[in-house]
Amino acid sequence: MLPILITFLVIMIVIAVVYAVGSQPSKETAKRGKRSSPGKRSSRSAASRSRPANTRSGFRETPGWLRKLPLVLVILAVVSLVVALAQFRVAKERATPTIALVIDASNSMDATDVQPNRLSAAESAAQAFLQQLPPDFAVSLVSFADAPKVLVEPTTDHTQVADALGDLPRGQGTVIGDGLASALDEIESFQAGADAGPAAIVLLSDGNDTGSTTAPADAAATAAERKVPVYTVILGAPKEGGGGANAELLNQIATSTGAVSATAQTSDELANVYETLGSQLSSQLKISSSAQLFVFIAIALAMAAAVILLITTQRRN
Numbered sequence: 001m002l003p004i005l006i007t008f009l010v011i012m013i014v015i016a017v018v019y020a021v022g023s024q025p026s027k028e029t030a031k032r033g034k035r036s037s038p039g040k041r042s043s044r045s046a047a048s049r050s051r052p053a054n055t056r057s058g059f060r061e062t063p064g065w066l067r068k069l070p071l072v073l074v075i076l077a078v079v080s081l082v083v084a085l086a087q088f089r090v091a092k093e094r095a096t097p098t099i100a101l102v103i104d105a106s107n108s109m110d111a112t113d114v115q116p117n118r119l120s121a122a123e124s125a126a127q128a129f130l131q132q133l134p135p136d137f138a139v140s141l142v143s144f145a146d147a148p149k150v151l152v153e154p155t156t157d158h159t160q161v162a163d164a165l166g167d168l169p170r171g172q173g174t175v176i177g178d179g180l181a182s183a184l185d186e187i188e189s190f191q192a193g194a195d196a197g198p199a200a201i202v203l204l205s206d207g208n209d210t211g212s213t214t215a216p217a218d219a220a221a222t223a224a225e226r227k228v229p230v231y232t233v234i235l236g237a238p239k240e241g242g243g244g245a246n247a248e249l250l251n252q253i254a255t256s257t258g259a260v261s262a263t264a265q266t267s268d269e270l271a272n273v274y275e276t277l278g279s280q281l282s283s284q285l286k287i288s289s290s291a292q293l294f295v296f297i298a299i300a301l302a303m304a305a306a307v308i309l310l311i312t313t314q315r316r317n
Contacts, residue, residue, distance in 0.1 A: 066312060070305040077301035084294035097198045097285035098138045098154050098190055100183035101126055101161070104176075104205035104235075105143040105168040111206070111236060114267055118206055118235055121267040123165045125274040129202070130158050132278030134286065140186045144179030145171030146210075154190035176205055177212030180219040180230065180253070187228060198285040199226075202277055203253070204233040208246035220253040229259035231281075233273055237265045 103126065109119035133139065138154040141161045151164040180203060187199045201223065209216050223230050232250040247263070254261040262277075264270035 066308065070309045070312075073301045073305035073308070077298040077305070080294045080298035080301065084292075084298065096136060096138045096154075096156065096190075097134075098140065098187050099133065099199070099281060099285070100140040100142060100154070100187060100201045101129070102142045102144065102179045102183045102201055102203040103165075103168060104145070104174060104179075104207060105170055106145040106174045106207055107170060107172055108174070108207050109235075113237055114235065114265065114270065116267075119168065121270050122204055122235065123168070124267070125270045126165050127162055128271060129274040129278045130162055132275065133158065133282055137282070137285065138190060140183065140190070141165065142179055142183045142186065143168045144175050144182075145169070146173035146175065147171070148175060148178045148182040150182055150186060154186055173210045174205060174207040175212040176203070176207075176209040176249070176253075177214045177216035177219045179203065179212075180216065180223065181212075181214040184219065184222055184226065184228065188226070199228045200259070200281050200285060201228060201230045202233065202274075202281075203230055203250075204235055205250060206235040206245050209249065216249055216253060217256075220256045223253075223257045228257065230254055230257040231259045231277055232261040233270070234261060234263040235270065 103122055105119065109117070109122065111118050114121045130139065135158070136156055138156050139152070139158055139161045140150070140154040141152040141164050143149050143151055149169055151168070152161050155161070180201065183201050183203075187201075191197055191199070212219075220230060230253050232254045234245045234247050234250050236244055238244045238247065247261075251261045262273045264273050
């Protein structure tokens with residue numbers, strides 16, 4: 001908002017200069033006026049009525065279109081600023097981009113196949129993920145084990161999320177569907193009363209759903225309906241004879257919501273997954289606005305008007 005107002009002020013100054021400089025007589029005209037004595041002026045006035053005047057203003061010494069061009073450019077610059085202001089207001093009225101981190105905190109996350117253990121690796125990767133997000137993104141943190149727990153409601157204060165990541169509540173069970181449903185509710189509540197803004201969910205689990213109140217497929221269908229992609233992260237190596245993460249379920253959740261699923265079996269792989277997601281979501285969810293473009297256009301038009309004004313002034317002098 002401030003750059004738009006500053007640009008508007010600069011353009012107003014350019015307008016004042018255009019009129020001030022353009023209305024002044026040229027130096028040649030001023031010199032001729034000074035050289036004329038009172039007696040000579042009276043005798044010349046009669047002669048001047050009998051022949052066309054040969055003095056011209058500074059603006060008349062240049063082509064007509066060039067005289068008018070600075071004013072036209074300044075008017076266009078003002079129009080560009082009006083458009084920029086409208087774009088700025090539209091962007092402000094839209095909901096803040098929102099991301100929900102949903103992390104499995106069941107006891108199985110103590111497994112050490114991912115060093116130092118699955119939970120610690122997940123916390124570290126999520127911390128790095130936060131560092132990549134723009135500061136104006138709202139982030140929510142939801143953990144789940146035997147029940148979902150909203151640890152941080154959507155907020156642009158990322159330090160709250162970072163602090164909560166270090167103390168995830170533990171428990172038996174893995175209610176993936178309920179964890180996802182809780183994250184969707186948080187996003188909907190945060191964006192209530194505003195235009196639907198961009199949102200996404202990053203869900204990590206190392207197990208299978210153990211009986212959620214909201215079936216994972218139903219929660220995924222709700223996410224798809226609300227156009228909230230759910231990126232799933234499958235943590236840990238699959239166990240022989242079954243067990244471990246339900247890769248098929250997590251893949252289905254991701255693909256049905258227009259997102260993708262990734263698998264991480266080491267802490268480095270997990271860090272890379274979250275790093276990629278952080279970069280990708282920062283770009284995808286960013287609210288685009290052409291306000292800055294129109295401000296640059298306005299500045300360019302004002303500068304062009306000033307340059308043309310200087311050229312025409314030099315010509316008449």
